[in-house]
Amino acid sequence: MLDELTKLIDLSIRKCMNKNKENFYFPIKYALGIINLDKSKTIIKPGKSIRPLLCITTYSASKIHNSKFIQPSLSLEYIHNFSLIHDDIQDNDEFRHNKPTVWKVWGKPKALTFGNILHNLAYLKLSREQTQLSKEQVIKISQILNSATLEMIEGQYLDIHFETEKNITENQYLNMISKKTGALLSASVNIGSIIGNYKTKDMHILNKFSESLGYLFQITDDILGIWGNSSKTGKPVGSDIINRKKSLPIIHCKNQLNHNDLIKFEKIYSSDKTESDDVEKILYFLNSTNTKSYLNQLTIKYYESCIEYLDETSLNEEKITPLKFIVENLVSREK
Numbered sequence: 262m263l264d265e266l267t268k269l270i271d272l273s274i275r276k277c278m279n280k281n282k283e284n285f286y287f288p289i290k291y292a293l294g295i296i297n298l299d300k301s302k303t304i305i306k307p308g309k310s311i312r313p314l315l316c317i318t319t320y321s322a323s324k325i326h327n328s329k330f331i332q333p334s335l336s337l338e339y340i341h342n343f344s345l346i347h348d349d350i351q352d353n354d355e356f357r358h359n360k361p362t363v364w365k366v367w368g369k370p371k372a373l374t375f376g377n378i379l380h381n382l383a384y385l386k387l388s389r390e391q392t393q394l395s396k397e398q399v400i401k402i403s404q405i406l407n408s409a410t411l412e413m414i415e416g417q418y419l420d421i422h423f424e425t426e427k428n429i430t431e432n433q434y435l436n437m438i439s440k441k442t443g444a445l446l447s448a449s450v451n452i453g454s455i456i457g458n459y460k461t462k463d464m465h466i467l468n469k470f471s472e473s474l475g476y477l478f479q480i481t482d483d484i485l486g487i488w489g490n491s492s493k494t495g496k497p498v499g500s501d502i503i504n505r506k507k508s509l510p511i512i513h514c515k516n517q518l519n520h521n522d523l524i525k526f527e528k529i530y531s532s533d534k535t536e537s538d539d540v541e542k543i544l545y546f547l548n549s550t551n552t553k554s555y556l557n558q559l560t561i562k563y564y565e566s567c568i569e570y571l572d573e574t575s576l577n578e579e580k581i582t583p584l585k586f587i588v589e590n591l592v593s594r595e596k
Contacts, residue, residue, distance in 0.1 A: 262583055262586070263314065263318075263583060263586055263587065263590070266314055266317055266318070266327060266583075267305075267309075267310050267314065268305070269327070269328060269331065270310045270313045270314070270317075270331070270334065270335070270338070271295070271305055271306050271310070273331050273332075273335060274293055274295060274306065274335060274338065275295050275302075277332075277335065277386075278290050278293065278295060285374075285375075285378075286378075287300070288363055288366070288367050288371070288372075288375045289375050289378060289379055291363065291366075292342055292345070292346055292363050292375060292379070293306060293338075293342055294306030294307045294308060294358065298360075298361070298366065307358040308358065309594075310338060311446070311449075311478070311587070311591075312334070312337040312338055312341050312445055312446065312448075312449040313331075313334035313335060313337055313338050313449070314334075314587060315446065315449035315450050315453065315471075315474075315584075315587060316333065316334040316337055316449045316450070316452050316453040316456075317330075317331070317334050317453065318453070318583040318584050318587065319449070319450050319452075319453025319454055319456075319457060319467065319584065320453040320454070320456035320457040321457075321580075321583075322457065322576050322577070322580035322581050322583075322584065323457030323458065323459060323576075323580075324580070325456065325457060329393070330393065330394070330456050332386050332387075333386065333387060333394075333402060333452055333456065334449075334452075334453075335383075335386050336383040336384070336386040336387055336406060337383075337406070337445065337448065337449050337452070339379045339380070339382050339383035339386065340379075340380065340383045340406065340409075340410055340413075340445060341445060342379055343376045343377070343379040343380040343383070344376075344413055344414075344417070344445075345357065346362075346363050346364070346372055346373075346375060346376035346379070347372075347373065347376045347417075348417060349362040349363065349364055349365075349372075350364045350369050350372055350373065351417070351421060363375055363376075380410075383406065384403065384406070387399060387402055387403055387406070394456065398455055398456065401455050402452050402455055402456075405448050405451050405452055405455070406448055406452070408444075408448075409444040409445050409447065409448035410444075410445075412440040412444035413440060413441055413444045413445050415440050415441075416437050416438065416439070416440030416441025416442070416444065417441055419433075419436075419437040419440065419441070420437055420441055423437065423507050424507065426507075427527075428515075429507055429512050430512070430516075431509065431512055431513060431516070434507075434508075434509055434512050435476065435509075438475065438476065438479040438480075439472065439475055439476070441479075442475050442478055442479040442482075443471075443472060443474075443475025443476065443478075443479070444475075446471055446474055446475045446478060447468060447471035447472060447474075447475060449471070450467050450468065450470065450471035450474075451464070451467070451468055451471065453467075454467050454468075460575065462575070463574045463575055463576065466570050466573050466574050467570070467574065469570050470566075470567055470570035470571055470584075473563045473566040473567045473570065474563075474567050474588065474591070476559075476563045477560060477563035477564055477567060477588070477591055477592060478591055479509075480509060480556055480559050480560055480563065481560055481591060481592060481594065483501070483508040483509045483510055483556065484510070484553065484556050484557070484560070485594075485595070485596065486500055486501035486506065486508055486510075487499055487500075487501050487502060487508070487510050487544075487547070487553075488553060489595065489596070490595055493595040493596045494595070494596045498540065499540035499543070499544060502539065502540050502543045502544070503535055503539075503540060505530060509556060509559075510547055510552045510553070510556060511530070511543075513550070513552050513555055513556070514526070514546055514547050514550045514552045515527075517550035517552070518546060518550060522546060522549075525542075525546075526543070526546050529542055529543060530543065560592055564588060564592045567588045568585060568588065571584055571585060571588075
């Protein structure tokens with residue numbers, strides 16, 4: 262079912278973007294993964310489409326056909342991709358999905374503009390849904406999307422700010438990812454709840470579910486960023502170490518090291534120059550503090566929390582199965 266929904270999302274994005282014929286929409290179509298640099302069409306866009314999938318599977322659990330409100334789910338995908346374009350500029354990332362990033366091809370000033378266009382397209386999608394959604398629903402959905410976008414940007418600021426901070430606590434990091442990663446995931450579920458006209462109690466439980474899902478998503482990302490299989494992730498082993506990212510494994514490890522080892526760790530991690538054996542040295546410290554095991558325990562904790570929240574709802578077990586599939590795919594993914 263999820264594969265079929267992913268194809269539906271892909272086709273819907275292509276159909277919507279085909280209406281925009283102006284040349285300046287070409288980079289946006291490229292960013293969305295529906296067209297290549299040589300202007301040939303991609304077979305299927307890269308990425309997991311997790312946000313629209315969450316929205317659709319949430320509202321369709323209330324017996325609404327999954328294709329009826331596809332457009333609001335696309336708003337979530339547009340906001341997500343707007344953030345990716347801007348993130349790549351801020352992080353100076355030259356590749357995404359093994360392809361040059363938008364700013365690398367068209368330059369940073371234009372890339373900022375393309376991201377802004379996607380941001381505005383997201384809200385146009387919502388305004389065009391007033392024929393199927395009530396005015397009250399559209400207002401609530403717009404408020405949720407606005408708030409989530411603001412939180413996401415706040416999270417991106419904190420992430421950048423942490424780059425210059427020497428000591429970051431796990432709680433500070435978890436707060437940051439609840440905004441940068443979690444806000445839009447929560448919005449996806451909450452918007453689906455509004456479309457599905459859920460009871461207040463179920464909406465509250467599903468919101469809690471989405472919060473746990475945000476932590477699960479990012480912590481899994483952090484594990485893959487260091488221990489992921491390069492043939493699956495498209496990145497070298499220890500890519501987050503090479504890029505000196507202060508992800509949860511690094512924060513946890515530093516907090517467990519003794520004074521002498523911490524000095525050695527900081528000397529490697531604060532250096533602008535990457536030596537050939539730096540990854541191996543940092544991996545040694547991570548292994549000595551059982552950091553991977555600790556993060557695996559966290560993923561199990563948030564996975565179980567997600568499943569428990571779903572089981573607490575009054576929704577039919579068969580109807581929430583796709584949501585459980587999404588959770589299982591997130592915790593077992595390799596890229």
